[in-house]
Amino acid sequence: AGLVETVDPYDLEGTMEGFQRAKDFPGLSVVIARQPCVIKARRSGTRPRAFQVSDECQGCRICVEYGCPAIEFEGEMAKINNLCTGCGICAQICPSSAILEVER
Incomplete structure (x- = not known):
């Protein structure tokens, strides 16, 4: 069994904690960063903060x-x-x- 961490890369503290848990895990670990691609968001007309x-x-x-x-x-x-x-x-x-x- 492995570890899967899903993080919001716009949440710096949460992302760092997720990577630390993945690093500390003794087996296979994966970190998934969930945010839309900035390029696609701009093309679709989404206005950034x-x-x-x-x-x-x-x-x-x-x-x-x-x-x-x-x-x-x-x-x-x-x-x-x-x-x-x-x-x-x-x-x-x-x-x-x-x-x-x-x-x-």
Whole structure:
């Protein structure tokens, strides 16, 4: 018997826990990430959640180190560009809670 973990990759903590359980399992383990393909979602007209950086940004660059192509720096503050897919991981990892979802 093996272990099957199903995770939401937009839930960073839950995803990390799922991978840890899979890693710790002594036998075969599989992790299934459940989210629609971003490319297909955009083609179908689905509008992603929008995020912006508030003035609380401390310039720590943790969001940039994450490697998301939608986050860049303008001066000493992060900025989210139009490559954002709306996953919200940046908001989950920002130690200053400076990245917020924008109501549309």
